[in-house]
Amino acid sequence: MNxxxxxxxxxxxxxxxxxEAVNWCIYVLNRSPTLAVKGVTPEEAWSSIKPSVDHFCVFGCVAHVHVxxxxxxxxxxxxxxxVVLGRR
Known part of the structure; x- marks a missing residue:
């Protein structure tokens, strides 16, 4: 929660x-290195597929939506x- x-x-x-912030935090943490599973991310340990983080964007950044x-x-x-609150 911090x-x-x-x-x-x-x-x-x-x-x-x-x-939305909680969902984004969980999403980011599952794709970040951790001491619990050494050498891989939690997502990679679960699915055996290395996750991509190319689609990450800054939480709370300003965007413009086309009409x-x-x-x-x-x-x-x-x-x-x-305002972007999660994934693109």
Whole structure:
């Protein structure tokens, strides 16, 4: 829970998003080296497949979501601002 608390406060994300932070922490920890299983990650020990971390992004980073042409009028914005709370 210390990791969750740090993630929420570090990026000033409202506390109502704590379940997303917990899910992301568990996901990251399962793909990180640990002393419990030497030489492999917990995910690799479980599935025998080395996990990829190429898709990781910063928790709480700002992103822009595209609005399709069919959902906007001529002068409406083409995207809106949001915050990434987990995997892409």
């Amino acid at each position: 990791m969750v608390r740090c993630m929420l406060s570090g990026k000033e994300v409202p506390k109502v998003f704590w379940p 399709p042409d069919s959902r906007r009028k001529k002068l409406d914005n083409k995207s809106f601002r949001c």
